Amino acid sequence: GENVGLHLPTLSVQEGDNSIINCAYSNSASDYFIWYKQESGKGPQFIIDIRSNMDKRQGQRVTVLLNKTVKHLSLQIAATQPGDSAVYFCAERGSQTFGKGTMLLVSP
């Protein structure tokens, strides 16, 4: 499978701050990436995706940035809320490799 890894296992932020979760990939031919959120005791849920012909995509309070030059993508969460506390995974199209994920902890 592809090597999709995450830089930090845990990210702690204060409520209201912006959060940035990073992900690196190794296959320069990768053309589609997905971010998932997994809350405690639940299965992962799709958040947002991005294709390689884009470098930015925005959703509701979330933005994903893709830098193909350095094979890096990030998930930015604006005005982080306690409900955003979860493990976040990035995944690559066609690969069923998720990596360990980054745990986001939001303090009130």
Add this chain to the structure above:
Amino acid sequence: NAGVTQTPKFQVLKTGQSMTLQCAQDMNHNSMYWYRQDPGMGLRLIYYSASEGTTDKGEVPNGYNVSRLNKREFSLRLESAAPSQTSVYFCASSHGLHNEQFFGPGTRLTVL
């Protein structure tokens, strides 16, 4: 729509016992997957089925078998459970192999 459903939610087995984890999806998806998730290990793919009638090994297939019973259902069987198979098992489905996956709520399995 129920999405992806899994049964049972919890199961305790003794070493050597067998059991089948059930998974069904009502989204008319072609592809289905079984993962296990251990603390600090993330999701690891056990088996997947790209389409009805096909199954393929994933990253950690040893000790497991699967059956794609029909388009809706994909079961995972442990023939002789071992303590190393204690884990949370997630089933997922997607329209195709290159689409986002929808996950079930998981089955928490303990093997004593």
